[in-house]
Amino acid sequence: MKSVRVALVGNPNVGKTSLLNHLAGTNLKVGNWPGVTVEKREGRVKFQDYQIELVDLPGIYTLEPLSEEEWIAYNYITQEKPDVVVNVVETPNLQRDFLLTVELLELEIPTLLVLNMSDEAQKLGVEVNDRWLSELLGVRVLRTNGRTGKGVKAILPNVVELYTLKEKPKPLRYSKELEEVLEKLRESAQESKSELLRKLLQERQNLHYREFLKNTFGKEAHEVVKDQRYATAHGLYREVVKERPLTSKDITDSLDRVLLHPALGIALFFLVMFMLFKVSFDFSAPFMDWVEGFINGFVAPLVSMGLVSLGAGPWVERLFSEALVGGVGFVLTFLPLVGVMYFLLSVLEFSGYLPRVAFLMDRFMHRLGLHGKSLVPLLLGFGCNVPAIVATRTLETRRDKLIVISMIPFMSCPARLVVFSFFATLFFQNPAVVIFSLYMLGVFVALLTALLLRHTAFRGELYHFVMELPPYRLPTLRLLLRVSWAYVRDFLYRAGTLIFGASVFIWLLLNLPPGVKDPSESVAAQVGKAVAPLFKPLGLDDWRVATSLIPAFLAREIVLSSMGTIYSPQVEKEEKEFDLLGAMKEQAVSLGVAAKDAVLNTFKPVPTAFEVEEGEESLRQVVAKSLSPPAALAFMVFLLLYTSCLGTVAVMWREVGRSFALLFLAYSFVVGWLAGFVAYGVGKALGL
Amino acid sequence: MNLEEVRPGQEVLILNVYGKEEVLEKVKAMGLREGRRVSLLQKVGRNLLLKVNNSRIVISRELARGIEVQ
Numbered sequence: 001m002k003s004v005r006v007a008l009v010g011n012p013n014v015g016k017t018s019l020l021n022h023l024a025g026t027n028l029k030v031g032n033w034p035g036v037t038v039e040k041r042e043g044r045v046k047f048q049d050y051q052i053e054l055v056d057l058p059g060i061y062t063l064e065p066l067s068e069e070e071w072i073a074y075n076y077i078t079q080e081k082p083d084v085v086v087n088v089v090e091t092p093n094l095q096r097d098f099l100l101t102v103e104l105l106e107l108e109i110p111t112l113l114v115l116n117m118s119d120e121a122q123k124l125g126v127e128v129n130d131r132w133l134s135e136l137l138g139v140r141v142l143r144t145n146g147r148t149g150k151g152v153k154a155i156l157p158n159v160v161e162l163y164t165l166k167e168k169p170k171p172l173r174y175s176k177e178l179e180e181v182l183e184k185l186r187e188s189a190q191e192s193k194s195e196l197l198r199k200l201l202q203e204r205q206n207l208h209y210r211e212f213l214k215n216t217f218g219k220e221a222h223e224v225v226k227d228q229r230y231a232t233a234h235g236l237y238r239e240v241v242k243e244r245p246l247t248s249k250d251i252t253d254s255l256d257r258v259l260l261h262p263a264l265g266i267a268l269f270f271l272v273m274f275m276l277f278k279v280s281f282d283f284s285a286p287f288m289d290w291v292e293g294f295i296n297g298f299v300a301p302l303v304s305m306g307l308v309s310l311g312a313g314p315w316v317e318r319l320f321s322e323a324l325v326g327g328v329g330f331v332l333t334f335l336p337l338v339g340v341m342y343f344l345l346s347v348l349e350f351s352g353y354l355p356r357v358a359f360l361m362d363r364f365m366h367r368l369g370l371h372g373k374s375l376v377p378l379l380l381g382f383g384c385n386v387p388a389i390v391a392t393r394t395l396e397t398r399r400d401k402l403i404v405i406s407m408i409p410f411m412s413c414p415a416r417l418v419v420f421s422f423f424a425t426l427f428f429q430n431p432a433v434v435i436f437s438l439y440m441l442g443v444f445v446a447l448l449t450a451l452l453l454r455h456t457a458f459r460g461e462l463y464h465f466v467m468e469l470p471p472y473r474l475p476t477l478r479l480l481l482r483v484s485w486a487y488v489r490d491f492l493y494r495a496g497t498l499i500f501g502a503s504v505f506i507w508l509l510l511n512l513p514p515g516v517k518d519p520s521e522s523v524a525a526q527v528g529k530a531v532a533p534l535f536k537p538l539g540l541d542d543w544r545v546a547t548s549l550i551p552a553f554l555a556r557e558i559v560l561s562s563m564g565t566i567y568s569p570q571v572e573k574e575e576k577e578f579d580l581l582g583a584m585k586e587q588a589v590s591l592g593v594a595a596k597d598a599v600l601n602t603f604k605p606v607p608t609a610f611e612v613e614e615g616e617e618s619l620r621q622v623v624a625k626s627l628s629p630p631a632a633l634a635f636m637v638f639l640l641l642y643t644s645c646l647g648t649v650a651v652m653w654r655e656v657g658r659s660f661a662l663l664f665l666a667y668s669f670v671v672g673w674l675a676g677f678v679a680y681g682v683g684k685a686l687g688l
Numbered sequence: 689m690n691l692e693e694v695r696p697g698q699e700v701l702i703l704n705v706y707g708k709e710e711v712l713e714k715v716k717a718m719g720l721r722e723g724r725r726v727s728l729l730q731k732v733g734r735n736l737l738l739k740v741n742n743s744r745i746v747i748s749r750e751l752a753r754g755i756e757v758q
Contacts, residue, residue, distance in 0.1 A: 061717035064713055096719040096740075360732065362734065363733020366734060464709065464747070466711055466714055466746070466748070468718065468743055
């Protein structure tokens with residue numbers, strides 16, 4: 001089967017992703033462009049005898065690249081040379097979009113021009129003579145509506161025909177003088193206009209041609225070329241577009257009057273964020289419980305039953321059922337939360353609200369040396385660090401991305417809250433004050449980290465704020481579901497191996513040497529005892545504390561259950577008969593209950609997810625006896641700041657790279673230790 | 689006058705775009721070029737919200753200062 005590489009190219013916000021979603025269906029994939037945290041969306045479809053590989057390039061206004069995104073699009077088009085370019089344009093904005101079209105036509109690659117959002121154009125009184133457009137350029141022109149998918153069906157047949165017929169657009173004609181110069185530079189008939197222009201503008205030996213153009217036009221040669229492009233685009237626009245002035249009110253203007261209002265807009269933004277958190281926690285909580293129950297109550301016993309019947313020894317059986325199913329499974333319990341947050345984030349993105357937040361909040365954020373776009377990823381961090389880090393893909397510069405990614409892990413997430421509420425209620429008179437102070441400390445350390453980075457690794461001016469606010473659009477449920485599923489799948493697929501590896505490693509630490517019965521005899525305990533002196537200045541010289549941090553690397557809240565097993569190893573596991581059919585029925589019923597609870601929770605006015613469950617009484621007593629209040633405070637501070645979360649480390653590793661992830665992990669450990677040390681001292685001085 | 693001095697709600701014609709910043713090429717490609725009409729919708733903090741043709745563009749005040757309008 002022949003494969004055809006197709007690039008979707010267009011300005012930002014022209015609906016390329018929606019088109020890709022219609023074309024690729026469930027084969028939509030999201031990921032990263034190699035080496036950079038810029039999102040790559042792609043899809044693969046079979047059509048007739050062809051395998052069509054669609055790549056959605058980052059949105060660009062011109063082929064003169066500045067930002068990371070623009071470089072990616074530029075390099076892809078000029079170096080990897082797609083077989084067919086699908087140039088998606090926003091019909092209401094052809095005056096602007098035609099510049100890129102002209103630049104793409106210079107490449108003389110088979111091109112399909114897609115007039116997207118033709119419905120919006122109609123409402124705005126914009127009429128396009130697409131036949132005349134097609135004739136002028138020698139390209140096929142299609143009309144689509146990216147939202148409903150109307151007209152999208154015609155794209156693939158046309159792509160295949162363009163590919164098989166090698167149908168090139170008509171060469172563009174610039175002014176006589178420029179064309180003459182370009183012809184002199186031509187060495188073969190195959191050279192495209194874009195290659196000739198590159199020779200003219202960049203090659204040293206062609207200086208005299210540039211001088212000639214400068215003398216003729218009174219401008220630098222590259223300015224001459226630019227002017228000609230603009231003139232061509234403008235001429236094209238005047239030829240094919242008619243705009244009837246309409247008096248009807250634009251919905252976007254009306255909405256913006258409220259949502260971008262300097263005071264009201266900010267209040268509404270916080271309301272939107274509150275709703276985002278409330279819905280993501282309350283809707284996902286019952287599913288998270290269900291996943292946990294499903295893994296521990298169904299998958300784990302099933303796997304161990306299967307292994308026993310295959311004749312596996314008890315050690316192998318436990319490795320699979322505990323390390324694989326238990327460890328990996330624990331990280332998976334966060335998937336419903338991550339998935340729902342991705343979904344809601346996609347709603348904000350595709351509706352056009354997200355760029356408005358950046359505009360609205362930039363006046364506060366830029367005082368911190370950050371772009372307005374940084375706020376949403378930072379706030380998402382309070383929900384879950386994993387989608388928050390992925391959300392930094394919307395930031396434009398690498399500098400901003402790295403700074404924000406370094407701040408996010410200090411935003412306290414619900415996993416930390418579980419630990420805080422256990423310790424704070426156990427040791428302190430005013431647990432709410434303690435927990436609130438911890439959240440504030442996290443924000444403070446995040447700001448401090450940003451300040452540190454801005455004065456060391458990322459010096460330099462804050463770049464200019466230039467962005468477009470797209471019109472508000474109602475995204476379809478299908479698009480949102482597919483995109484959020486693509487995110488979840490990407491997380492599983494790429495972070496999966498790392499999560500699996502770390503789970504097995506941690507399990508081995510806890511269960512080696514073979515035959516270990518009591519955690520105090522395990523390798524983990526040896527490690528815990530070895531590093532215990534390190535925690536002595538924090539008042540945590542008990543080896544059991546250090547040891548409990550090892551399994552807690554999977555996720556912070558595990559620290560409670562691991563303390564449970566380490567402090568009181570006598571707790572026996574319940575042995576139950578496992579009945580496959582009964583268990584399946586039970587799981588199905590509880591999934592139904594979870595779905596019902598999720599819907600009910602979402603409509604309750606008060607967030608239910610913050611209702612804290614009481615820890616086990618026995619554990620509370622043992623822990624209360626073994627720690628002093630200042631030491632407990634130090635422990636909470638340490639766990640707040642140290643990135644004891646496999647999911648976060650895995651996603652950082654994937655987004656920015658291994659060395660960054662490991663360096664940050666070490667940094668967070670040191671910061672956590674130092675802050676814990678100070679907290680212990682302050683706590684003692686206050687006589688807690 | 690320059691674009692920063694324009695009052696919200698006012699529509700003006702761009703006469704010239706000055707400045708050496710690379711980002712100006714992007715700004716021009718977004719439609720802020722000489723000969724285009726632009727209306728100022730809002731000023732928030734260090735940024736301006738503009739409407740050019742059918743699109744809404746945000747640029748910072750520093751850039752707006754280099755855009756001559758009438």
